[in-house]
Amino acid sequence: MDHPITVDSDACTRCGICIEICPMGIIAQDGPDDLPGLVPGGAAVCSRCGHCEAVCPAGAVSARYPACGPQHLPGGSAAIAPADLAAYLRARRTVRRYREECVDRETVEALLDVVRFAPSGMNGQPVHWLVVHDPAEVRRLAGLAIAWMREASRAGHPMADLFGVLVRTWDAGVDQICRGAPHLVIAHADAKNPMAYTDSIIALTWLEVAAPSFGLGTCWAGFFQMAASASPALAEALGLPEGHAPQYAMALGYPAYRFPRVPGREPVRVTWR
């Protein structure tokens, strides 16, 4: 029988927080002195979120599913003051000019190792990654996106005018598809998963938020994504696993320029109820 969690009877104080916190309501105890445990049938609906082991003040709960933790938080260092986080987030800029220098695979892995903790619907964790690390391959794929736009523009696509501009700019040597970035990161997932798109946008937002900490910059590659979801030739070149669809793409690399200021944005438009 599958036991996704176990509870250490010596360590457990019977505080009941694991019962309170379980989003599926599958942890229970018979009486106040009994050990909490899974309700019958609970294993089948456990979402493997790990809240039970993460929250236990006594460290008495252990998760037993694959890739389980827990990691202990380094004392105090998980807190960032609001002013520091606000300055960090406001300083983030979309980067469309990159240095030619490549980013080590190890750095990209470290970045993705943060992003894998992004939330996902029902803890489905559906996002896989294609990292196009070879700059020449990024250019080749951008060229395939341009080839699709050239055709779509001729065929009267509703965005024909914009595609025409992108194609002419490309022909003049300027890459507005991947912005000349050395790397391209594509989040992909099962095309039939109704939560895959939302979860991918959340994950890519985490990637963009974490990137400046590593000295990196990003740009949402919307034009690339449009082509990737419509062009059979580009889809073939991406070679995603059977049944997977590209959810969104993001350019990645070292920014060519520093931004010493934060530009204005619309004031908050909020209705209170």
Add this chain to the structure above:
Amino acid sequence: MDHPITVDSDACTRCGICIEICPMGIIAQDGPDDLPGLVPGGAAVCSRCGHCEAVCPAGAVSARYPACGPQHLPGGSAAIAPADLAAYLRARRTVRRYREECVDRETVEALLDVVRFAPSGMNGQPVHWLVVHDPAEVRRLAGLAIAWMREASRAGHPMADLFGVLVRTWDAGVDQICRGAPHLVIAHADAKNPMAYTDSIIALTWLEVAAPSFGLGTCWAGFFQMAASASPALAEALGLPEGHAPQYAMALGYPAYRFPRVPGREPVRVTWR
């Protein structure tokens, strides 16, 4: 004539970075000693991203559109070390148990004042906010979501079984719609804007990322969002501006419990090219 930017001829060093950085390619200079400025017709296509004023090393570029900046970055404080940011992000947990204490409007405003710097497609900044601050109103709206699920379940909705569970749980006094949170935050935008959903998910991800810094917790209210986008009664109760649609909702409040550990998540699944 509309001049979205001006350049101070004394301060400008003619370095050309504003020309390089402009995503629309609408800044140019005639010769290397001439002052950069907008190309004819440039004002009409300026996306008001403010990159030109944010990047200028000499502070010579000023944006003149509404709500413009710039804010100078406080020296050095915009940087956060990768290990600190990673610990902060990994420590974030979806919160489904809240203290009864309300969050001051000022704190919510401060949080949204960070989120307004989240990126958006073509710098469209389409996201508006409805903050349901009154806990009784949150319960009333959650009740309307449940009323819709009760009907949809009877009418044979594909998710009838799940809705049945949510309805029975609600009838037993447990709120799985807004998770008993004191507040509900709804991102809304023009229903015809094709980028509104993606931009709203990015903005809500920023809200969720910034919340723990303010001591707050969040939960993506997917069941509420389903009802809000389908129930005429709930739509009327929300009273969004004409033409706007609820893009996604998020529960907000002070977490009832601390999570001293980080649970496991799937290892990174990456293909390198």
